[in-house]
Amino acid sequence: MDLFWSGLYRMLVRFEVIRIQDNEFAIPIFAVGCAVIGVLAVLGDLALFVIRGESLLKLKHGPRNTLFFGLAWAGGALIFGYIGQAANVFQVSLLACVTVGTAWPVVFARVLEKAKKSEDEQQPSSEDKV
Amino acid sequence: MKLDELLAGRPNFASHSEVIDYARQSKNFDPSDEDLKHADALLIFSTSKQHTWLVATDKRLYCILDDIRKDQLHINWSMPRRDLVAENDVVVPVGLRDKSEFTGLLDIGTAHPGWLYTKRLFSTKSVKESIRHLLARTMLGQRGDKSL
Numbered sequence: 633m634d635l636f637w638s639g640l641y642r643m644l645v646r647f648e649v650i651r652i653q654d655n656e657f658a659i660p661i662f663a664v665g666c667a668v669i670g671v672l673a674v675l676g677d678l679a680l681f682v683i684r685g686e687s688l689l690k691l692k693h694g695p696r697n698t699l700f701f702g703l704a705w706a707g708g709a710l711i712f713g714y715i716g717q718a719a720n721v722f723q724v725s726l727l728a729c730v731t732v733g734t735a736w737p738v739v740f741a742r743v744l745e746k747a748k749k750s751e752d753e754q755q756p757s758s759e760d761k762v
Numbered sequence: 763m764k765l766d767e768l769l770a771g772r773p774n775f776a777s778h779s780e781v782i783d784y785a786r787q788s789k790n791f792d793p794s795d796e797d798l799k800h801a802d803a804l805l806i807f808s809t810s811k812q813h814t815w816l817v818a819t820d821k822r823l824y825c826i827l828d829d830i831r832k833d834q835l836h837i838n839w840s841m842p843r844r845d846l847v848a849e850n851d852v853v854v855p856v857g858l859r860d861k862s863e864f865t866g867l868l869d870i871g872t873a874h875p876g877w878l879y880t881k882r883l884f885s886t887k888s889v890k891e892s893i894r895h896l897l898a899r900t901m902l903g904q905r906g907d908k909s910l
Binding site for chain 1: 788789790807809810811812814827829836837838839840841842861862864865877878
């Protein structure tokens with residue numbers, strides 16, 4: 633377990649890239665890192681909301697709402713970070729964590745949209761009486 | 763909506779047997795002469811929204827489109843046996859063209875060019891060979907691959 637915490641510390645604090653060959657916990661480290669960044673993103677958004685009355689993440693902040701948003705945002709980042717890492721989409725780095733942690737709803741909506749758009753479509757035709 | 767449709771987030775595609783049975787809806791299907799008991803179907807195109815099948819009976823080949831956004835299947839075209847087989851051989855020319863990394867275009871005879879097929883469905887046996895085997899099985903009663 634020490635390997636997990638040291639890997640998380642190295643990625644989040646020392647901005648190191650964690651490789652799966654060197655650390656067997658690379659995927660959970662990335663997923664937890666995404667969740668941590670997700671919480672920080674919601675807290676940063678709350679600060680902006682308090683100071684300027686606007687939310688970059690388009691959240692309606694409030695005493696209970698923000699706690700709920702923080703948990704939901706972190707949970708989503710953890711799940712999508714894990715899936716993205718398992719699918720080998722991201723490097724285990726702070727930059728990738730920040731991307732997933734702050735923008736996972738947008739990133740994954742776009743990935744899904746792109747996947748759907750790229751599908752070919754068979755056009756129907758009318759059968760003739762032969 | 764069924765539980766599996768709810769989990770998948772979309773309606774189910776029609777099954778192999780449902781697609782074969784749908785050939786009855788063709789304006790060219792002749793119930794007095796055509797038998798679906800020995801009919802067979804080959805899935806040639808598959809995406810998250812569409813399946814295209816070739817259904818062969820002893821008398822005709824049908825191209826059937828299953829689009830989950832539509833309420834029912836759709837028969838694109840059908841071809842009579844005389845244009846597909848002669849004596850003991852499959853004679854219809856099947857041409858292939860490339861379209862993208864995942865899909866190709868299939869020309870079945872001269873009357874039905876440009877039908878999409880999914881390459882990954884034919885990783886073990888080519889689409890051309892699969893169609894020839896489908897026709898040989900259903901129209902010529904041949905079993906196995908050696909006759910082709």
